[in-house]
Amino acid sequence: MSGITRAEVAHLAKLARLTIDDEHLDHYAEQLNVIIESVARVSEVAGDDVPATSHPLPLINVMRADVQRPGLTNAEALSNAPAQEQGRFRVPRILDEE
Amino acid sequence: MSKTALLMDFDQALERFDPVLGLEVHVELSTNTKMFCSCSTTFGGEPNTQVCPVCLGLPGALPVVNEKGVEAAIRIGLALNCEIAEWCRFSRKNYFYPDMPKNFQTSQYDEPIAFNGYLDVAVPTDEGVMPFRVLIERAHMEEDTGKALHQGGATGRIHGADYSLLDYNRAGIPLIEIVTKPIVGAGRYAPEVAKAYVAALRELVKSLDVSDVRMDQGSLRCDVNLSLRPTPQDRFGTRTETKNVNSLRSVERAVRYEVQRQAVILTDGGKIIQETRHWHEDTGLTTAGRVKEEAEDYRYFPEPDLVPIAPSREWVEQLRASLPENPALRRARLQAEWGITDHDMASVVNAEALDLVEATIAAGADQAAARKWWLGELSRIANERGLGLEELAITPAHLARIEALIADGALNDKLARSVIEGVLAGEGEVDAVIAGRGLALVSDDGPLLAAIDAALQAQPDVAEKIAAGKLAAAGAVVGAVMKATRGQADAAKVRRLLFERLGVSE
Numbered sequence: 001m002s003g004i005t006r007a008e009v010a011h012l013a014k015l016a017r018l019t020i021d022d023e024h025l026d027h028y029a030e031q032l033n034v035i036i037e038s039v040a041r042v043s044e045v046a047g048d049d050v051p052a053t054s055h056p057l058p059l060i061n062v063m064r065a066d067v068q069r070p071g072l073t074n075a076e077a078l079s080n081a082p083a084q085e086q087g088r089f090r091v092p093r094i095l096d097e098e
Numbered sequence: 099m100s101k102t103a104l105l106m107d108f109d110q111a112l113e114r115f116d117p118v119l120g121l122e123v124h125v126e127l128s129t130n131t132k133m134f135c136s137c138s139t140t141f142g143g144e145p146n147t148q149v150c151p152v153c154l155g156l157p158g159a160l161p162v163v164n165e166k167g168v169e170a171a172i173r174i175g176l177a178l179n180c181e182i183a184e185w186c187r188f189s190r191k192n193y194f195y196p197d198m199p200k201n202f203q204t205s206q207y208d209e210p211i212a213f214n215g216y217l218d219v220a221v222p223t224d225e226g227v228m229p230f231r232v233l234i235e236r237a238h239m240e241e242d243t244g245k246a247l248h249q250g251g252a253t254g255r256i257h258g259a260d261y262s263l264l265d266y267n268r269a270g271i272p273l274i275e276i277v278t279k280p281i282v283g284a285g286r287y288a289p290e291v292a293k294a295y296v297a298a299l300r301e302l303v304k305s306l307d308v309s310d311v312r313m314d315q316g317s318l319r320c321d322v323n324l325s326l327r328p329t330p331q332d333r334f335g336t337r338t339e340t341k342n343v344n345s346l347r348s349v350e351r352a353v354r355y356e357v358q359r360q361a362v363i364l365t366d367g368g369k370i371i372q373e374t375r376h377w378h379e380d381t382g383l384t385t386a387g388r389v390k391e392e393a394e395d396y397r398y399f400p401e402p403d404l405v406p407i408a409p410s411r412e413w414v415e416q417l418r419a420s421l422p423e424n425p426a427l428r429r430a431r432l433q434a435e436w437g438i439t440d441h442d443m444a445s446v447v448n449a450e451a452l453d454l455v456e457a458t459i460a461a462g463a464d465q466a467a468a469r470k471w472w473l474g475e476l477s478r479i480a481n482e483r484g485l486g487l488e489e490l491a492i493t494p495a496h497l498a499r500i501e502a503l504i505a506d507g508a509l510n511d512k513l514a515r516s517v518i519e520g521v522l523a524g525e526g527e528v529d530a531v532i533a534g535r536g537l538a539l540v541s542d543d544g545p546l547l548a549a550i551d552a553a554l555q556a557q558p559d560v561a562e563k564i565a566a567g568k569l570a571a572a573g574a575v576v577g578a579v580m581k582a583t584r585g586q587a588d589a590a591k592v593r594r595l596l597f598e599r600l601g602v603s604e
Contacts, residue, residue, distance in 0.1 A: 015395055017194050054187060054400030060408040066129050066166035069136035071150030077266075078146060087145040088247065088263035091196045095256055 003033045103383070104362040108354055109286070111361035116330045117288040119281040119353065120323035120337065121232075123299055125274045125309045126242060126316065127170050132270035133241045134161030134204060134404070139272075141315070145265035153270035155200030161403055163188075167272040168211070168407055169417065170308040171239045174274050175212025176418050177302050178234045183211050185408040188239070188401040196264055197243035205275075207398040210238035211407065217302065219294040220426070223287055232295045233279040244269040280334065288324075288357065293350040296320050300346075301425045313344050320349055322377075324356040326364060335360075336370040340384050343377045352377050355384060432456060436465040449473050451487055454494055461498035471497050475515055479522065492521045499528040512585045513537045540583050543595060549587075550596050553578035564600055572596055 009029045013020040020028065071077075074087050083090035132139060135152035151159035175182055189207035215234035220227045245268055250260030276299065284291040300311045300318055311318040325337035338360070343352045360370055374387040423431075429452070433443045436459075446452055451472040458468035472487060480487050500517055503509040509517065509532070520531030532538055540546055553575045554561050563571035572593055579592045597603065 015194070015397075054402055055405055057405070059405040060185070062162060062405045063165040063168060063407075064136070064162045066131050066164050067136065068131050068138050069150075071135070071137045071148065072154070074144065074146050077149045077154060085249075085263055086247075087147075088265050089146070089196075089199075091262050091264060093260055094196065094246075094248075094262055095259075 004029055004036060103359045105355070105358035106361040106365065108358055111326075111357050112286045114365065115326035115328060115357070115361055116282075116332075117284065117353070117357050118325045118327065118334050118337070119278075119284060119288050119292055121278045121281070121292060121295060121349075122321040122323070122339075123276045123296060124319045124321075125174070125276065125303055125311065126318070127167055127272040127274065128309050128317070129164055129166045129170070129272055131164055133164050133167045133239065133272035134270055135159075137270065143267050145267065148267040149269070153199075154266060155198070161204065161401075163404060163407065164272060167239060168409070170272070170306070171211045171237065171274050172409055172414060172417050173306050173308060173421065174276070174303060175215065175237045176414070177306055177421055177424070178212065178215035178217055178237060178276065180212035180215030180234060180237060182409060182414050183209060183213070183407075184411075185209075185406055186211050187406045188404045189398045190401050191240075192397045196262065197246055198269060199244070199264075199266060203241060203243065204401055204404070205240035205398075206238035210236035211409075212237040217295065217298055218426070219291070219298040221284075221287055221290050221294045223290065228287070230284070230291055230294070232281055232291070235277045235279045237274055237276045240273050240275055242268050242271040242273050282330065289350040289353040292322060292353045293346050296349050297346055298426065305422050305425045313346065316344070319344065322349065322352045322356070324353060324360070325370070326357065326360050335364070336372050338370060338373055338375050338384075340375045340377050341387070342379075344379065348377060348379060351382055352384065355382065359384070438465070438469075442469070445469075445473055449477050449487065451477070454487055457494035458497045461494045463494075463498040463501040467501045467504075468494075468497065471500075471518075475518060479518075490522060491524065492518060496521050496528055503528070503532075507588050507591070508532075508539055509537070510539060510585075510588055513539065537586065539588050540586050545583070546579065546587060546592055546595055547599065549579040549582040550575060550592065550599055552582065554599075561600060564597075564602055569602075 006025045006029050009020070009025050009032065013025075078084045078087070078089065081089050129139060131137060132153055135150050137150050137153055138148045140148065152161050172182055186206060186209035188204050189209075190202040191205045191207070192202045194201065213234075213236045215237070217232050217234060219230050219232060221230045222228075244264050244266040246256070247263040247265075248254055248256050248259035249263060251258030256262070278295070281288075281291060281295075296318075300313070303309050303318070304311045309317055313319070320343045322340040322343055323337045324340070325335040327333065327335045338356060340352045340356060343349050356375075363370060371386075375384040376387050377384050429443065429447065432452070433440075436443075446455055446469060449472065451469075454472050455465070455468045458472065459465050476487060476490060476492065480490055483490075496518075500509065500514050504511070504514060513532075516535060516537055517528055517531050520526075520535055521528060525531045525534055556578065557574055560571050560574050575596050576589050576592050580587055580589060
């Protein structure tokens with residue numbers, strides 16, 4: 001298992017819109033390595049005969065009929081919004097000025 | 099705002115480069131409810147009134163798949179000659195943009211429900227119509243995003259905005275994304291191939307009755323991928339993805355534009371940046387958007403809140419058996435049955451009258467008459483009223499009845515138009531309108547002969563002219579009789595009676 005690099009942490013931070021200064025990049029790289037190594041141990045236990053799983057229960061085709069049901073009112077939908085305007089969720093500027 | 103790019107003459111660009119196309123089409127399904135929750139999908143509701151904990155991504159909410167959405171995906175896949183997965187999953191496509199409150203879009207990644215298909219299209223070229231097979235990579239299920247209003251700044255665009263307002267009514271509406279394999283070999287007809295493909299796909303999906311496929315309303319959206327390479331033997335070049343191409347005409351123009359733009363850059367020794375570009379309908383330009391994130395940046399992983407979809411083969415075969423006839427094949431069949439020219443068939447199709455004409459013929463009318471009414475009088479009325487032909491309050495059965503009465507000599511075209519007017523005005527069925535408006539043709543010889551005599555008396559020279567062999571002079575008498583009977587005479591019959599009266603044979 002090759003370790004996670006400082007550059008990869010910087011890339012992840014960019015995708016996650018997190019500001020991480022240079023000194024912390026090494027710190028997080030080290031911590032993430034510990035986590036990844038721990039998880040990697042699972043692969044050692046699982047042999048080729050154990051298929052990867054995405055769901056703990058052996059269910060398929062759980063579907064519902066195409067029938068409407070009442071949802072939330074506008075007031076309910078917005079009740080936890082930090083900011084709202086014109087019945088809509090108000091969010092900060094999306095793009096930085098580049 | 100937008101920088102004008104340098105463009106190379108299209109023909110010149112094609113002398114130097116071979117274009118490779120890829121088309122991604124999103125079809126918004128017309129299900130009653132969203133893909134993973136039971137919220138309404140009705141267009142135009144007040145903001146954030148068709149939302150629930152699932153589509154707002156609230157903690158603890160559990161999505162459940164809409165069976166109709168899966169069914170529509172399978173039907174689209176089958177209509178595109180795809181294989182249908184025996185087992186497939188949904189994936190989370192993670193990204194940071196507030197149009198999805200969950201911070202991911204539920205989509206399908208490496209396990210699409212339909213794959214490996216094709217669609218045959220007819221491409222108009224200088225040498226006539228060219229058949230072209232577009233290979234389909236996949237068709238997969240996903241969900242639409244919410245709508246953002248960008249506030250502040252001059253243009254309402256995201257650039258320069260101070261903040262944005264989000265409405266999630268659209269978030270979660272089912273989408274089927276249909277992706278082609280790279281389209282090679284189109285050469286200088288790449289723009290036409292792109293347009294013909296989207297047109298054929300739209301027609302096909304419409305025939306399945308699973309979507310409105312209105313490009314102007316966003317229920318069918320097209321992204322155009324395009325790259326150039328020096329020759330067909332070279333590896334693919336770097337592609338751009340042009341989004342927001344929302345009309346058939348724009349599909350063609352966007353391909354042409356990107357060929358011309360990329361050709362200049364490559365000829366000057368530059369590199370194409372893999373990026374998303376935005377098509378501007380008004381100016382016919384594309385402008386650079388974001389640099390495309392790599393697939394791995396989306397950190398796709400199987401959606402743990404949804405279980406796999408494993409459509410039984412019985413279900414798939416049942417859906418296959420219930421597919422409507424392929425619209426292109428149907429058009430060819432009907433054209434042959436009716437024995438009409440390509441041009442006449444195109445007129446029927448362009449008037450969106452195919453179903454109506456077919457139904458009118460099925461109800462007993464002659465094909466020429468059925469086409470005449472729908473493409474003539476009724477198209478004119480629909481146009482005047484700003485309605486589609488289907489929305490007019492007259493049916494193929496009405497027209498077939500009118501045609502039968504014309505054949506029996508009980509109506510002429512002029513009276514038929516009055517009957518149509520009456521039916522459209524809600525005066526009842528055809529026979530009721532005729533009775534109500536007193537429209538039946540005068541069929542008794544008596545009144546017609548009296549009118550003929552009156553006309554001959556009023557124009558004594560006409561009888562002489564006819565006797566002298568100038569049969570065209572009969573028109574004056576026929577016209578006078580039609581006037582006297584307020585149009586309710588059969589002109590051919592009047593003419594025959596006139597000649598009998600004068601002892602002249604035609």
